[in-house]
Structures are given as C-alpha cells and as structure tokens.
Amino acid sequence: MLYKTTTMNTSDNKNEIFPLGEKAGADYFTGNAWVKYLITADDMFNTSVGNVVFEAGARNNWHTHPGGQILIVIDGVGYYQEKGKPIQVIKKGDVVQIYPDVVHWHGASPDSTMTHIAINTHTEKGVVDWLGPVSDEEYNSK
Amino acid sequence: MLYKTTTMNTSDNKNEIFPLGEKAGADYFTGNAWVKYLITADDMFNTSVGNVVFEAGARNNWHTHPGGQILIVIDGVGYYQEKGKPIQVIKKGDVVQIYPDVVHWHGASPDSTMTHIAINTHTEKGVVDWLGPVSDEEYNSK
Numbered sequence: 282m283l284y285k286t287t288t289m290n291t292s293d294n295k296n297e298i299f300p301l302g303e304k305a306g307a308d309y310f311t312g313n314a315w316v317k318y319l320i321t322a323d324d325m326f327n328t329s330v331g332n333v334v335f336e337a338g339a340r341n342n343w344h345t346h347p348g349g350q351i352l353i354v355i356d357g358v359g360y361y362q363e364k365g366k367p368i369q370v371i372k373k374g375d376v377v378q379i380y381p382d383v384v385h386w387h388g389a390s391p392d393s394t395m396t397h398i399a400i401n402t403h404t405e406k407g408v409v410d411w412l413g414p415v416s417d418e419e420y421n422s423k
Numbered sequence: 424m425l426y427k428t429t430t431m432n433t434s435d436n437k438n439e440i441f442p443l444g445e446k447a448g449a450d451y452f453t454g455n456a457w458v459k460y461l462i463t464a465d466d467m468f469n470t471s472v473g474n475v476v477f478e479a480g481a482r483n484n485w486h487t488h489p490g491g492q493i494l495i496v497i498d499g500v501g502y503y504q505e506k507g508k509p510i511q512v513i514k515k516g517d518v519v520q521i522y523p524d525v526v527h528w529h530g531a532s533p534d535s536t537m538t539h540i541a542i543n544t545h546t547e548k549g550v551v552d553w554l555g556p557v558s559d560e561e562y563n564s565k
Contacts, residue, residue: 283503283511284518298497298516319495319518326491328470328544330518349468353461353540355440355497361425369425374440376426376461376472398495400542402470 284319297396298355299332305341309411311420312339314388322404329401329408335359340388340420343412345381348403352377352387359395360423361387362415368423371395381406386415390423426461439538440497441474447483451553453562454481456530464546471543471550477501482530482562485554487523490545494519494529501537502565503529504557510565513537523548528557532565 302317313336320330327348332355340360352361354375361377362368364384371377371387372395379385381403389395401408444459455478462472469490474497482502494503496517503519504510506526513519513529514537521527523545531537543550 282520282522283513284520285516300516320493320520325522326493326520326544328493328542330493330495330542351462351468351470351472353472371425374427374442378424378426378462378468380424380467398540400470400472402468402544 301334302332305333309342309344310339311342311414312336312388314339314341322401322408324405327403327405329404331399332396333399334396335389335394337389337393338391340415341386342414343384343386345384345410345412346379346401347381347407347410348401348405349381350379351400351402352379353398353400355396355398357395358390358393359388359397360390360420361385362419370423371397384412388415443476444474447475451484451486452481453484453556454478454530456481456483461540464543464550466547469545469547471546473541474538475541476538477531477536479531479535480533482557483528484556485526485528487526487552487554488521488543489523489549489552490543490547491523492521493542493544494521495540495542496537497540498536498538500532500535501530501539502532502562503527504561512565526554530557
C-alpha cells in the first residue's frame with residue numbers, strides 16, 4: 282500500500298523529505314515541534330512510524346515506550362538522554378534504539394533544529410507513557 | 424543505545440544521510456545497489472532497519488516478507504510493483520507498507536537513483552524470501 286505525503290512548496294523547507302505535519306501538543310513538549318504521522322499501527326505490523334521536527338531548544342517530556350522505539354536522525358543536531366545518564370548529542374545519520382520502559386527524552390540542541398523518524402515497535406504493548414517536562418536545568422546540563 | 428554512522432566526505436554524496444554501506448549481492452539484485460544496515464533484529468524489537476541506495480535502473484528480485492516491511496523513500500524516484508498490479512512510481516517522502524507474503528519488488532526508475540529506508544517488522548516470522556529476477560520486459564512495462 283503506497284502512501285503519498287503532501288509536498289510542501291515553501292521556500293523554507295524545500296529540502297525537507299516530509300511535510301511538517303501537526304503541531305506537537307504543549308502537554309508533552311517544551312518549545313515548538315511538529316509530528317507527521319506516516320504509518321498507523323495495526324494488528325498485522327504492530328508498528329507505527331512518524332517524522333518529528335524540533336525547533337532549536339525544543340524537546341519532549343521524559344517518557345517511556347512499553348514496546349520500544351527506534352529513532353533515525355535525518356537532519357540537524359539534537360539531544361538524547363536516558364534518566365541517570367549524561368545527555369548525548371545526536372545528529373543526521375545517527376540511530377537510537379530505546380529499550381522498553383527506559384525513561385528518556387529527545388529534542389533539538391540549543392542552536393539547531395533536529396528532525397528524526399520515530400519507529401514505535403510492539404505497539405500492542407503500548408506506544409508511550411508520558412512523564413514530566415525536561416526542566417531548563419536538565420536541558421542545559423550538557 | 425546510540426549508533427553513530429560513519430560520515431562519508433566525498434563530493435558525490437555530501438547531501439546523503441547515511442554512508443552507502445555494502446554492495447547488494449548480484450544473486451538478488453539487478454544493477455548496482457548498496458545496503459547500509461542500521462538496526463539488527465533481536466528478540467526484544469523483532470525489527471531490523473536498513474538504508475538502500477539503488478542506481479538508476481537497479482532493482483531487487485521479486486520477493487516476499489513473512490513479517491511485512493515498511494519502506495520510506497528519502498531520495499530520488501523509484502518503482503514499486505506488487506505481482507499482478509501495475510508498477511507504481513515512488514518518490515522522496517512516499518511510504519510503502521508491504522503486507523506479509525505479498526510478492527513484490529522495488530528499485531530505482533530508469534533515469535533516477537532511489538534511496539529508501541527499509542523497516543522489516545515481525546522478523547521472528549522471517550525477513551525475506553527471494554524469488555526470481557525482475558526481467559527487463561517487466562521493468563520496462565511502466
């Protein structure tokens with residue numbers, strides 16, 4: 282089954298692969314981010330895929346994935362942190378494999394946007410459990 | 424777990440997201456293609472991820488995925504065909520969801536390279552079963 286994404290034609294994003302999608306909700310994100318849903322999970326695949334664009338400084342809340350998640354960074358420079366560990370810098374071409382129930386967050390770095398594809402695996406176990414925001418102190422600890 | 428891909432610095436691919444990876448085997452491909460493995464399947468995720476670059480005219484053999492596959496086209500213009508249906512043109516930003524056991528092939532179009540990320544789902548059921556090559560007559564039926 283072939284899904285065509287709508288092509289955007291603004292001068293700002295002519296090199297982007299996907300349209301921006303929907304604004305990410307302020308309940309679970311700090312700063313501006315956009316989510317383009319690409320594949321919805323079903324009982325055959327148990328996998329969902331989306332593309333997320335974070336503006337510089339933007340990040341999601343601390344959270345876990347009951348079924349795990351794989352991130353593929355396709356543009357920019359961002360941050361990834363697992364609870365109790367230092368922030369890791371992630372950039373275009375990097376891949377992050379997040380095991381089930383690992384408390385973590387991801388987002389852009391302070392001076393660059395970051396875009397990643399997010400693959401949620403084993404969605405029959407659940408997709409995401411949101412926790413509290415990443416404070417400025419936590420974000421600036423890099 | 425963070426995986427850094429090796430950055431290539433040749434003038435030919437400075438806009439690419441991933442390194443080319445390994446040359447795809449002639450047993451299952453017609454023409455030149457390269458596969459960069461990004462995530463290896465394990466019992467926790469049952470998901471593998473790779474990036475495939477097809478030169479213009481290159482394509483893989485007819486094949487099936489016992490656990491299904493999702494393709495995300497990140498560059499160029501290519502072809503996707505399911506057995507008994509017409510060739511469909513796929514391009515940057517398109518996503519293809521291939522159900523288990525659907526006989527199909529994918530590759531570049533005659534005049535453009537095509538690059539896609541390939542996500543193999545439910546790999547515990549098997550990854551790929553290869554069939555015969557896509558003949559020039561089949562490839563040129565578009």
